[in-house]
Structure formats: C-alpha cells, structure tokens
Amino acid sequence: MKKVIFWVVIGVVIGVAGLGGTNYALHATGSNEFCSTCHANDAAKEWKASKHYTNEYAVRAGCSDCHIPEAFIPKILRKMKASKEVYGHFAGVIDTPEKYEAKRKEMAESEWARMRANQAQECRKCHFMAELNNPEKDYLADMHKTALEGGQICIDCHQGVAHKAP
Ligand code: HEC
Ligand code: HEC
Ligand code: HEC
Ligand code: HEC
Numbered sequence: 001m002k003k004v005i006f007w008v009v010i011g012v013v014i015g016v017a018g019l020g021g022t023n024y025a026l027h028a029t030g031s032n033e034f035c036s037t038c039h040a041n042d043a044a045k046e047w048k049a050s051k052h053y054t055n056e057y058a059v060r061a062g063c064s065d066c067h068i069p070e071a072f073i074p075k076i077l078r079k080m081k082a083s084k085e086v087y088g089h090f091a092g093v094i095d096t097p098e099k100y101e102a103k104r105k106e107m108a109e110s111e112w113a114r115m116r117a118n119q120a121q122e123c124r125k126c127h128f129m130a131e132l133n134n135p136e137k138d139y140l141a142d143m144h145k146t147a148l149e150g151g152q153i154c155i156d157c158h159q160g161v162a163h164k165a166p
Pocket of ligand 3: 120123127134147153155158
C-alpha cells in the first residue's frame with residue numbers, strides 16, 4: 001500500500017511539473033520576440049509599420065493575439081502545426097524576400113481559413129463592433145451589424161491589417 005501511495009505521489013508531482021512546463025513552453029513560444037526570431041524581416045517588420053503596433057490609443061496587438069487561439073486544445077493544435085514552421089525554417093522555405101513573397105498568398109489563405117473556421121474570434125477579442133461609436137461615421141455601426149449578421153467576418157473586408165495584403 002505504501003508503495004502505491006509513493007508512486008501516486010511521484011506521478012502527481014511529475015504531472016504537475018509537466019503541466020507547468022508545458023504552460024511555460026507555450027507562453028515562451030508565443031511572445032513577439034520569439035516569433036520575431038524567424039519573422040524579423042518579413043511579418044514582424046510589416047507589423048511594426050501597422051496600426052496594430054502603434055496607434056493613438058497606445059494599445060498593441062501582438063502576434064499571438066491574432067494568431068494563437070486562447071483555448072487550450074486549439075492552442076495546442078496551432079502549436080503542433082507550428083512544427084511545420086520549424087521544419088520549413090531549416091528547409092529554408094521562406095528564407096529570402098523573394099521566397100516569402102512567392103509563398104505569401106498561400107500562407108495568408110491558410111490563416112484566413114483558420115479564422116473563417118472560428119468566425120475570426122481573435123479579432124473579436126478586442127473589437128466589439130456592436131459597441132462601435134464613431135460620431136463622424138455613424139453609418140459604420142449599422143454597416144457592421146448588417147454585414148456580421150449576414151455571416152460575413154472581419155477578414156472578408158479587412159485584409160492586411162498587420163502585414164501587406166497578398
Ligand atoms: C523557427 C522559425 C519560426 C518561428 C520561431 C516562427 N515561425 Fe512562423 N513560419 C516559419 C516558416 C518557415 C513558415 C513557413 C512554413 C511553411 O508554410 O512551410 C512560417 C509560417 C507562418 C505563418 C503562415 C502559416 C500557414 O498556415 O501557412 C504564420 C501565420 C506564422 N508563421 C506565424 C508565426 C507566429 C505567430 C509565431 C510566433 C508564435 C511564429 N510564426 C514563429 C518560421 C517560424
Ligand atoms: C489585442 C487587440 C486587437 C486585436 C486582437 C485586433 N485588433 Fe484591430 N485594432 C486594435 C487597436 C488597438 C487598433 C487601433 C485603433 C486605431 O488606431 O484606430 C486596431 C485597429 C484596427 C482597424 C483600423 C485601423 C486599420 O489598420 O485599418 C481595423 C480595420 C482592425 N483593427 C481590424 C482587426 C482585425 C481584422 C483583427 C483580426 C485579424 C484585429 N483587428 C485584431 C486592437 C486589436
Ligand atoms: C462588409 C465588410 C466589413 C466587415 C465584414 C467588417 N468590416 Fe470593419 N469596416 C468596413 C469598412 C468599409 C470600414 C470603413 C473603412 C474606412 O473608413 O476607411 C470599416 C471600419 C472598421 C474599423 C474602423 C472603425 C472606425 O471608426 O474608423 C474597425 C476597427 C473595423 N472595421 C473592424 C472590424 C472588425 C473587427 C470586423 C469583424 C468583427 C469587421 N470590421 C468587419 C467593412 C467591414
Ligand atoms: C491584428 C492581427 C495580427 C497581428 C497583430 C499579427 N498578424 Fe500576422 N496575420 C494576420 C492576418 C489577418 C493574416 C492573414 C493575411 C492578411 O490579411 O494580412 C496574417 C498573416 C501572417 C503571415 C502570413 C504571410 C502574410 O503576409 O499573409 C505570417 C507569417 C504572419 N501573419 C506572422 C505574424 C507575426 C510573426 C506577427 C507578430 C510579429 C503577426 N503576424 C502579427 C493578423 C495579424
């Protein structure tokens with residue numbers, strides 16, 4: 001019996017440590033700095049020139065805010081897909097500006113498809129279009145309401161909000 005308890009305790013300790021480690025790894029691999037180790041000259045450079053990097057409200061949207069789902073399972077799935085990026089990095093699939101441009105459309109379409117599948121939930125974490133209040137363009141609130149109720153999503157109309165549109 002003592003032995004069983006011993007192993008249960010060991011199991012719990014390893015389990016908790018493992019979860020903590022996973023969470024730490026997930027966090028570390030979601031920072032702007034981490035993404036920029038590979039994307040400094042392409043995606044990150046364009047992001048820095050966008051309103052999502054600097055704006056009059058001094059609110060910043062980082063890579064993960066738009067690209068990494070918050071829920072645990074979708075997050076893990078996205079990270080698993082990222083192993084393709086690590087492979088791609090060593091295979092040099094986007095290691096020159098020319099190769100990046102040639103692949104941009106395919107990558108953008110893959111990202112749009114991901115967002116289409118979840119109704120662009122990442123955008124809606126920050127933008128509450130039902131609360132839009134722009135006295136100078138008051139038609140925008142109604143326009144968004146109609147479009148979103150009609151099943152359109154942000155990226156149907158807004159492309160290239162952090163990078164050059166393909
Ligand atoms: C080890 C280098 C490396 C790191 C770190 C990295 N990427 Fe990438 N990324 C790549 C490569 C290479 C590709 C092209 C992969 C391919 O399609 O073959 C890519 C593609 C992408 C794409 C297009 C995905 C698609 O479905 O085609 C997105 C979006 C992206 N990266 C975002 C990020 C974000 C966000 C981070 C940080 C959480 C990040 N990347 C970190 C190398 C990297
Ligand atoms: C972390 C919060 C956050 C996320 C996530 C986010 N945004 Fe934004 N967005 C902002 C802020 C802050 C501004 C700057 C407001 C300004 O200056 O008008 C902005 C500005 C905009 C603008 C107007 C300025 C421009 O660049 O044309 C559009 C359109 C927009 N966002 C669309 C999107 C879309 C589409 C997504 C999802 C792909 C998204 N946003 C994700 C916070 C966010
Ligand atoms: C049917 C197309 C359409 C859809 C769908 C749409 N937008 Fe827009 N959006 C527009 C247009 C057009 C403008 C006005 C652009 C301008 O004034 O330059 C706009 C303006 C904005 C602005 C700036 C508002 C302002 O006061 O200037 C933000 C932020 C924005 N959209 C975010 C979003 C987000 C987030 C979504 C998804 C939840 C979304 N939009 C869905 C067409 C759309
Ligand atoms: C405001 C949301 C937002 C932020 C912040 C953002 N992205 Fe993106 N990203 C997108 C969207 C949406 C696309 C799909 C194509 C498009 O509309 O530009 C995209 C496309 C990409 C692509 C595919 C190539 C392309 O140009 O389409 C890569 C790679 C990428 N992002 C990496 C990053 C990295 C790395 C960061 C941080 C340095 C980042 N993104 C920050 C929304 C964002």
